[in-house]
Amino acid sequence: MNLLRARSAVSPLRRRFPAIPAPLPAERPLPAVADLVARERPEEPMHCLRPAAVTTAARTFIEGFPGAVLYAVKCNPEPPMLRALAAGGISHFDCASKSEIALARQMFPSAEIHFMHPVKARGAIREAWARHGVRDFAFDSAAELAKIRAETAATGVSAPLGLILRIALPKGRAALDLSGKFGAPPAEASALLRAARPHAARLGISFHVGSQCLDPMAWRSALAVAAAVIATASVAVEIIDVGGGFPVSYPGMEPPPLGAYFAEIETGFERLGLPGACLWAEPGRALVAAGGSVVVQIQHRRGGALYINDGTFGSLADAGSLGFRYPVRLIRPQGAPPSAEEIGFTFFGPTCDSADTMAGPFFLPADAAEGDWVEIGQLGAYGSALRTGFNGFDRAHLVEVGDAPLSERRPAAARLAA
Numbered sequence: 001m002n003l004l005r006a007r008s009a010v011s012p013l014r015r016r017f018p019a020i021p022a023p024l025p026a027e028r029p030l031p032a033v034a035d036l037v038a039r040e041r042p043e044e045p046m047h048c049l050r051p052a053a054v055t056t057a058a059r060t061f062i063e064g065f066p067g068a069v070l071y072a073v074k075c076n077p078e079p080p081m082l083r084a085l086a087a088g089g090i091s092h093f094d095c096a097s098k099s100e101i102a103l104a105r106q107m108f109p110s111a112e113i114h115f116m117h118p119v120k121a122r123g124a125i126r127e128a129w130a131r132h133g134v135r136d137f138a139f140d141s142a143a144e145l146a147k148i149r150a151e152t153a154a155t156g157v158s159a160p161l162g163l164i165l166r167i168a169l170p171k172g173r174a175a176l177d178l179s180g181k182f183g184a185p186p187a188e189a190s191a192l193l194r195a196a197r198p199h200a201a202r203l204g205i206s207f208h209v210g211s212q213c214l215d216p217m218a219w220r221s222a223l224a225v226a227a228a229v230i231a232t233a234s235v236a237v238e239i240i241d242v243g244g245g246f247p248v249s250y251p252g253m254e255p256p257p258l259g260a261y262f263a264e265i266e267t268g269f270e271r272l273g274l275p276g277a278c279l280w281a282e283p284g285r286a287l288v289a290a291g292g293s294v295v296v297q298i299q300h301r302r303g304g305a306l307y308i309n310d311g312t313f314g315s316l317a318d319a320g321s322l323g324f325r326y327p328v329r330l331i332r333p334q335g336a337p338p339s340a341e342e343i344g345f346t347f348f349g350p351t352c353d354s355a356d357t358m359a360g361p362f363f364l365p366a367d368a369a370e371g372d373w374v375e376i377g378q379l380g381a382y383g384s385a386l387r388t389g390f391n392g393f394d395r396a397h398l399v400e401v402g403d404a405p406l407s408e409r410r411p412a413a414a415r416l417a418a
């Protein structure tokens, strides 16, 4: 398996000494998923990265968004993914931990890294500030503001400090609600903004409307909350960070075009009337979802249920808890062509836990059987990044492929010549 890189856990952040794989030679054309399956016959999940799709998504977002675009590293921290994003113009990284920061800094020495987790370990603040040159820090409480000030000062490194207040939003209608855990409530936000002002070389407000948010108007409402906080605080603000949440299409979930979100944000930002202020966004999913898929093997079939070698403790967490559906196609390199008739299947993952169930339905040829492979698309976001080693199912391969993204409109069955 010369193109497959075996590892015991997919995320480089789990390895004690992260080794960053060298880029593949640019002149070598990337293989097709189906050819790789025919040749390697993988019995472990095979994660397929489509660098061209990621580079295009990054470029499109940067061209359309009226401000700076920070990639949310948590969404998929694989080095080849970060490299593909950088090729599309990404040079700012929203990081949430010191491991993410170290990885981004190791790969991109001149990148701008922003520490956007509102609750941080003291040592992580010191390391980010003194060792990795991180200058922007999020906070949502007086205690965190004091922590950031104390720990940056304790390093003895003097530099301009960026402070970004994360404000709370009411529960919205995003597929993944993020309200409730982080964010200063409106009653406290203005006082916090005022308290931070004397210590900030640049002061900002951030929010997150929730992940996979289908409604562009959510940003209008959030910007109105930011406007009220700024008006009450009556201090200058240099950064408005509209967070992530930009959606992609999954079967049964078709968002409006990205331009509708950008237009809403631009109008809302202009309405704030903050001369000289910058606009930021922290997209994750919208940049990388289409650029990743996983190829799983069917190990058993029971009626309309397929037992596969990846599941909710692996890269299909959101197919379980959130009931997400993904575009799928059957890959059967040898034998009879798959049936033209399709039916909706449920998936069971490999662990012994009954929570390892994905209701779907996932539409595949009616004769899908043990030994066939299934490629599951739109999994570049929150797929491999969420894997665990539960039950010993911690092995996977990562490959770079030349295929176009698996669209939900694509015919489900694909048969390769033997």
Ligand SMILES: Cc1ncc(COP(=O)(O)O)c(C=O)c1O
Binding pocket: 072, 075, 094, 116, 208, 210, 211, 212, 243, 244, 245, 246, 282, 283, 284, 285, 286, 381
């Ligand atoms: C602070 C922050 N920024 C950005 C993101 C990326 O969000 P999304 O992938 O929905 O764009 C997240 C996701 O949880 C987040 O917590």
